[in-house]
Amino acid sequence: MAARFSAIETPSRSGQITLRVPQGTDLAEWYFEQGWTDGLPVVPPTAETVAACIAALGGEPDFLECRVPPRYGGLTREVLAINMVMAGCRPDYAPVVRAAMLALTAPAFNLNGVQATTHMAGPLLVVNGPVARAIGMNGGVNAFGSGNRANATIGRAIRLILLNVGGGTPGDLDKSTLGHPGKYTYCVAENEEASPFAPYHVEKGFDGDDSTVFVIAAEPPHSVTNHVADDPEGILDSICSAMSTIANNNAVSSGHCAVVIGPEHARTIAAKGWTRHDIRTYLHMNAWNLFRELTFDHRYGKIYNRNLPRHYKRELDSRIPIVPSPDHIHLFVIGGTAGRFSAFIPGWGHMSSPVLRGIEGSGPSGPVCVDGTCYL
Amino acid sequence: METLEYLTVFDPRGRVDAERVALAPRAAALKGLRLGILDNTKWNANRLLRKTASLLEERHGLAAVHYYRKESFSKSADPVLVAEIAAANDIVLTAIGD
Numbered sequence: 001m002a003a004r005f006s007a008i009e010t011p012s013r014s015g016q017i018t019l020r021v022p023q024g025t026d027l028a029e030w031y032f033e034q035g036w037t038d039g040l041p042v043v044p045p046t047a048e049t050v051a052a053c054i055a056a057l058g059g060e061p062d063f064l065e066c067r068v069p070p071r072y073g074g075l076t077r078e079v080l081a082i083n084m085v086m087a088g089c090r091p092d093y094a095p096v097v098r099a100a101m102l103a104l105t106a107p108a109f110n111l112n113g114v115q116a117t118t119h120m121a122g123p124l125l126v127v128n129g130p131v132a133r134a135i136g137m138n139g140g141v142n143a144f145g146s147g148n149r150a151n152a153t154i155g156r157a158i159r160l161i162l163l164n165v166g167g168g169t170p171g172d173l174d175k176s177t178l179g180h181p182g183k184y185t186y187c188v189a190e191n192e193e194a195s196p197f198a199p200y201h202v203e204k205g206f207d208g209d210d211s212t213v214f215v216i217a218a219e220p221p222h223s224v225t226n227h228v229a230d231d232p233e234g235i236l237d238s239i240c241s242a243m244s245t246i247a248n249n250n251a252v253s254s255g256h257c258a259v260v261i262g263p264e265h266a267r268t269i270a271a272k273g274w275t276r277h278d279i280r281t282y283l284h285m286n287a288w289n290l291f292r293e294l295t296f297d298h299r300y301g302k303i304y305n306r307n308l309p310r311h312y313k314r315e316l317d318s319r320i321p322i323v324p325s326p327d328h329i330h331l332f333v334i335g336g337t338a339g340r341f342s343a344f345i346p347g348w349g350h351m352s353s354p355v356l357r358g359i360e361g362s363g364p365s366g367p368v369c370v371d372g373t374c375y376l
Numbered sequence: 377m378e379t380l381e382y383l384t385v386f387d388p389r390g391r392v393d394a395e396r397v398a399l400a401p402r403a404a405a406l407k408g409l410r411l412g413i414l415d416n417t418k419w420n421a422n423r424l425l426r427k428t429a430s431l432l433e434e435r436h437g438l439a440a441v442h443y444y445r446k447e448s449f450s451k452s453a454d455p456v457l458v459a460e461i462a463a464a465n466d467i468v469l470t471a472i473g474d
Contacts, residue, residue, distance in 0.1 A: 020382035027385065036388050045386045073390035082388045113450035118474070165390040306417050351450035 031086070035169070038159050038184055042086035053081035056094035065098060066105040069112035071167025075101060083164060087157035092135055093150060095360050096213060097157050100125050103215045103357040104158070110352045114217045115168040118175050119249060121348035122183040123162075124218040124258065125155060126332055128201040129211030131359055132189035139189035141336030144221055144343075155185030180220045188334055194263040195333035196270035198376040203276055203331075204356055205364035212362070216258055216330060216354035219248065221343040232269040235261075235342070236282050242344040243287035243322045246294055251320075253307040253349025256328045259283060260343040262335040277375030280326035287323075292316035307350060330354060403467050406436035412465030413441065416449040421473030428469060440465075 021030060027044035031037055043049075054061050054077050061078035068075050084097055104111050104123055114121060127137055138148035146152065168174040176183075192199045201212040226238040239259060243250070250257050261269065261279070269279060291314055295303040304314060309324055323329055335341065347354075358364075403409060411432065413425050429441050444461055446453045449472075461468055 017387040019385045019387065021385055023381055023383055025383060027383065030385060047384060050386065068390070071392060072394070073392050075390055079388060079390040082386045086388060110451055112452075117450065160388065164388040351448055 036086070036160075036164055038156065038163060040156075040184070042160070043088050045082050045085040049085045050078065050081045052091045053084045053089070053094055054078055056091035057081065057098060066101055068101070068105060068161060068166035070115050070173045071165065073165035073167065075161065075165050079165060080161070083160045084153075084157045087160050088149070088153040089157050090135070090149070090153075093154050093157070096125075096127060096131060096135070096150075096154055099213045099357050099359040100154070100158055100215060101161060103213055103355040106355045106357075108353040109215060109217070109355050111162075111166070113351050114348060115162060115166055116173055116175055117348065117351075118177045119348055120176055120178045120180045121217040121219055121249070121352075122180060122186055123158060123215050124182065124345065125158065125187040126200065126214040126216075126258075126334075127154075127187070127189045127211070127359075128192065128199050128214070129206075129359070129362075130209060131211035132192075137189035139191035139334050140194065143188045143191070143334050143336075144186075151187050151189070152185050155182075155187030158187070159184060182218070182220055186218070190332045191263060191334050194266075194335075194337050196266055197276050197333060200330070200332050201356065203376045206356075206358065206362065207365050210362035210365075211359040212356055213359060214330065214354060214356045216256060216345075217348035217352040218258060219346040219348075221260065221345050222248075224342040224344060225340070226265070226342075227340045230268060232272050232274045232279070232282070235265045235269060236279065237286065239283060239342055239344055240287040243283065243346075244289055246289055248322075248346035249349045250322045250346045251289055252294060252305065253351070254309060254324055254328075255349040255352065256330060256347045256354050257323055258330045258332065258345040258347070260332050260334045260345065262339060262341045262343075263333060263337045264340045265342050266333045275376055276331050277326070280329045280331055283329055284321060284323065284326040288319040288321045290316070291318045291320050294320055406432060406438065406467070408437065408439050409466040410440040410442065410464065411438050412461045412468040413443050414453065414461065414468060414470040415443065415445045416470060416472065417446055418449045418473045421449070421471055424471050424473040425469060428471070432469075 028041040031042045057077040057080065061076060063077050065075045065077060065080060080098060084094065135150045137150045162168045190200055199208060201210060202208050206212055222242050224239050224242045226235050229235045245251060308320060312320055411429060413429050415422050415425055432438060433441060442464055444457060
């Protein structure tokens with residue numbers, strides 16, 4: 001379509017390509033025609049809006065932050081800025097978007113596989129610390145839904161980068177059979193104010209004043225309803241029920257998952273003195289399937305299942321945990337303060353490990369206890 | 377930067393720096409060659425590969441068949457493993473087998 005608009009390729013100062021189109025061109029339509037969108041109209045960048053985002057990233061537009069698989073396009077600060085503007089981000093979201101991309105391109109995450117898989121997983125971002133409050137992120141009412149600019153556009157910027165720079169175009173390099181709605185945007189904050197527990201990043205050794213972004217390749221959230229239990233066990237048994245199906249990817253491919261406790265459930269659990277560690281351990285011990293369920297009693301031939309850890313006993317009545325250890329359960333308190341709901345968010349499997357990254361240079365300062373033996 | 381005639385638009389894709397690498401020459405005949413099988417560890421890959429290898433052996437008479445496994449179907453094979461396969465085989469067979 002470039003020819004139709006008589007576009008002229010002119011290398012910009014930074015070596016990236018800017019184009020010129022005639023005055024009066026409908027820019028939203030023009031970007032659609034290039035295929036540089038997620039299916040929704042993009043905000044057409046201008047020299048000024050791109051420059052503001054580059055400045056928020058520390059200048060140096062040619063600085064290469066990372067390469068984004070499976071296309072391995074170079075994500076310079078200028079390219080990052082362009083995609084941020086297209087997504088509708090404000091410049092002060094820049095540190096979060098950058099930290100998320102650096103986390104997603106860490107080898108442990110295996111973004112190449114996440115982008116290309118036939119499974120529906122997409123990256124979920126959870127932001128902790130003061131930056132979430134400073135840029136107005138929502139960890140409260142309808143946190144996983146619509147209505148908050150920071151949540152919506154940070155997640156969208158990630159998706160545009162995965163599409164435009166990473167080449168994760170559906171049907172081309174993204175082979176997902178079904179996809180899921182979070183592949184437009186999938187970004188929330190933990191509701192630290194409403195949580196009776198230590199924040200997630202503090203559990204992992206960061207200081208409470210640090211800000212972090214956590215990324216996990218994830219299925220959509222599955223609601224957990226429990227309006228009757230007044231103790232931790234009852235609420236957590238409902239979460240175990242959501243976890244213990246043979247259909248989610250953790251059940252058959254192991255790996256990591258996320259569990260979201262709603263604030264009302266969290267208060268009930270905390271009132272009995274339970275910690276995050278108690279919750280994760282209880283879920284790990286009580287979320288399982290029998291091997292006979294996973295293998296359909298071998299009625300389609302004898303199944304070993306190479307995606308489960310080698311050390312699992314593969315007898316028909318063996319209990320097969322949903323995830324290999326309590327540390328494979330990433331626990332967050334998120335949601336509005338009214339409503340007795342939680343959620344289970346299955347991961348992709350052993351093929352990808354979540355990454356927690358400090359925003360703007362913060363790093364873990366180590367265990368909060370002197371001897372490092374306590375659990376939050 | 378804007379003139380009366382033009383609007384500036386931005387390419388959001390980023391540059392790909394890639395080097396073109398030639399494929400290995402295709403084997404003209406299979407008889408007497410050493411076959412490496414790379415199992416990606418997908419659900420049905422081993423069944424598909426073993427059956428295909430046995431048919432190749434039956435029809436063409438291979439000198440040897442060597443079996444290898446990737447650590448994860450979703451990740452690239454370990455470069456050490458790739459070097460080992462290249463050194464010990466003339467041709468390599470792999471498959472997804474999902």
